[in-house]
Every structure is written in C-alpha cells, then in structure tokens.
Amino acid sequence: MRLTLQWIAAAIQGRIKQGNPDKEYIGISIDSRSLQSGEIFWALKGERFDGHDFIIEAVNKGAIGVVKQIGKDVSEIREDVIIIEVDDTLRALGDFAGRYRRLYDIPVVAVTGSNGKTTTKEMIAAILSLKRQVIKNKGNLNNLIGLPLSLLKLSSHHDIGVFELGMNRKGEIARLTEISDPSVGVITNIGPVHLEHLKSLDAVAESKGELFLKMSSEATAIINKDDLRVNKLSQKFSGRKITFGINHPAEVSARNIRLIKSEGINFELQIKDKIFPVYLPMIGEHNVMNALAAAAVVNALGEDPEIIPKGLKNFTNLSLRQEVVKIGDDIKLINDAYNANPISMEFALKTFSQIKGSSRGIAVLGDMLELGAESITLHHRLGKQIAKFGIDYLLLLGEYASVVKEGAIAGDFRPDHIFIGKEHAELSDFLKSILKKGDWVLVKGSRKRRMEKVVDSLLNKFKE
Secondary structure (H helix, E strand, C coil): CCCEHHHHHHHCCCEEEECCCCCECCCEECCCCCCCCCCEEECCECCCCEHHHHHHHHHHCCCCEEEEECCCCCCCCCCCCEEEEECCHHHHHHHHHHHHHCCCCCCEEEEECCCCHHHHHHHHHHHHCCCCCEEECCCCCCCCCHHHHHHCCCCCCCCEEEEECCCCCCCHHHHHHHHHCCCEEEECCCCCCCHHHHCCHHHHHHHHCHHHHHCCCCCEEEEECCCHHHHHHHCCCCCEEEEEECCCCCCEEEEEEEEECCCEEEEEEEECCEEEEEEECCCCCHHHHHHHHHHHHHHHCCCCCCHHHHHHHCCCCCCCCCEEEEECCCEEEEEECCCCCHHHHHHHHHHHHHHHCCCCEEEEEECCCCCHHHHHHHHHHHHHHHHHHCCCEEEEECCCHHHHHHHHHHCCCCHHHEEEECCHHHHHHHHHHHCCCCCEEEEECCHHHCCHHHHHHHHHHHHC
16 A cells, blocks of 8 residues: 555644655655665654654655654755654654554454563464464564554555554553554453552553553453453453453363473363363463463454464464573573563473473573562562572572572572672573583573573583
C-alpha cells in the first residue's frame, strides 16, 4: 500500500510547512545512518540523542520528507523536501502507526506481563505460522518506538499480527493498546518488576491491567487463573474471556507434566474436554504456563487446536533465554543472560536445581535492576533463596553483589564458596579455575549487566 505525505499529515494532525503533499513515500526511518532514499525521516528526541540534530544528514542521504517538532529550526532544508510539523514527534509516531494498523482488517494479538511475554509471543507466532502469515515485533521491540515501527511493517501479505507490549511506567500499556487495537489480549502474570518507577506491586498490576481496560469490548481477554492479580484485573473487562491455568480450574490447562532433564517437557494439553499430547523443547516448568497462554490465544482465534502441539514442538526460543550450552567434554551451562527480575530468578534457580540433579551446580549471577527502593530487600531475599536450591558455588557481579552474599550467608550458604568479581573476565577466570567434569552452570542477570560476556569468555578459554 502506497500512501501520500498528505495522508500522513492528516493521520498525525501535522502541519505541512513546505513541499508537495501528494508525493508518495516508501517508508519511514528514525536513524539517519540506515535511512534509504525515498523514506521520511522521523526526528525523535531521546535521553541520549535528538533526531533533529541529524535532519540535514538525512536529507542529504535522500529523505523526501521530515517529521519534526514545532520550534526546531530547519531553515537550511531544500524547498523540495517536505516538512511536517507536530507538537510531539513520539506521540505522532504512535498516531501514525495506529491509523496505519487500522487500514488492515486483521486480528492482532497483544501480549504483556511481568515474565514470559516474549516467549509467549514467540510461541503464539510459531503456532499460528503453520496456517497464517504472521507479523510480529522482532525480539522485544515492544515500547513506544519499537511497537509503532513494527506495526508499520504490516502489508497485504499478512493476515494476523502478534505483538509484545512492554512498559516501565504508568500509562505506557494504555498507549500501546490504543495504538495496536488488539483483538486478543494476554497478561501472562504480575510480579515485582519496574519498581524503580512504579514503586509497588499493586502499581505494576494496575499498569499491566491497562491492556484489559483499553481493549475493545469486542476483543477477547486471555486470563491466567493461577495469578490472583490478573484475575482481579480481568473483572474490569466486559468482553469475552478465555482462562488458562494449572493449579486452578480453567478452559485451557495442563496435566501429567514430566520434565525430561535438559531436553524438554512432556505434558497433556487440555482444552475443555479435548486432550492433546505436547512435547515442549524447552527447560523450565514455568514455560508450560507460557504454552497454555499461547494455546488459549489460538483457541480464541478459532484455529484448529490440532496445530498447537506441532507448533510448540517446532518452537525455538530466542537467544540468551535458557539456552543449554555444552562446554568442553562434560560441562553444561544454562545461558539465561537476557534479563532478570525476582520471579525469573526464582524460576531459573528452580529449573537449574531440577535439571542438574545431584551434579555440582554453580550459579553466576548479575544484578536485578529497576527495582527502586526494594532493590536491597529483594537482592537479600534472592541470596537466602539460593541456599535452598542446592547450589554449590555462587559467583556474583554488580552493585548488589555484597547484598546477595549477605543473604546467602544468612541462609547458611558457605561463605568460602561465594566469589564477587569486579568484571566479567574475573568471573570467567574464577569459574574456569573451579570447574570439574559433570558440573552444571547457570548464568543470569539483568540486561545491563551483559552476563553473556561471562559465557563468551568461558567458551573462548576452553577453545585455547
């Protein structure tokens, strides 16, 4: 579908300051470095950059138009370049994506939650891709910039969209829901994340619950019956609801869950009165809940449930998420370095304990970030938990490493088996010095701690 600059200006309530509004465009770019000739340059202002500083560069690279904020000087731009002025370029990007999304009369699935939203989104897409042409946001491009850019890749080739909605502040899920106009909405669970800005678990729930509040009453809400806060949030939604759960009665549930060491999970998927045997090629019993959420979405869309086991069997998770890596001849490592919060840490430690069995286990952990005033309390609690999971050595990195150490010692963890490193290389050096055949290693931490560097360094050392 080809649109004119005039259409865009109307969609974002922008003012065309110069240029021919009847010109068509081939796409938009927010980065002058990757801009293609014929695209519109959308000048966004961020914490570390201001796109307005790169307008001239974008024009010189072939931008046919510019969307800019009122008050930003563009007197040097050639007269043939279209200039559209708006009050707020970020708001305008969302307005544009929302209007563009509504040009396509296709179902859209929106997934949010404190844990498992990316995995659930990927599972839904994997199942639906067996029958449908699916568009999804890559990785976790799920914020007020990433979601609009993902939606703007919609084309007549697609017949369904699956998008993750992320947030760290109140109001963001409401805005993302407004933009994406979902037909089906999922809140995977509620947990202590983003406390730096949201302060309390109730505030987290309220912010995630904006999805159900802003969804159309003609949409379908997917409800986690095992999460009390999600259940409470769903009471405010007046449309159709489909429930999933393990510990509470639900329309979509699992039974006879059997873990197959580091290979995967077998379980029976029950959708109302029908039973489907499922093999999930993932570690971590908590991923069964993500699979149930995905199955509930497929059910909500009216697809044949027979495709669910096949889609889940072929599912491949994204990198740095519970990847099992073999090191040397007889050492296995779980690379779960993508991110961390109190719930995902507990899930990871539980999974690690189950998989390693009686083998020696070494946990290499980085900070859990964005926890605000609860940071010290939650890191101390993490330390006390570690002692319960049969961990033999604890290696730590980050601002709260000493707090985790104190908690672990309070939980009767051996002090001489705790090591705090100042950098990744120091951790990997110490780790290599203590590793033995048959050991299992868990590596996890928040994204900013880049704990995968420990894994990369360790793998390189074993190649030497």
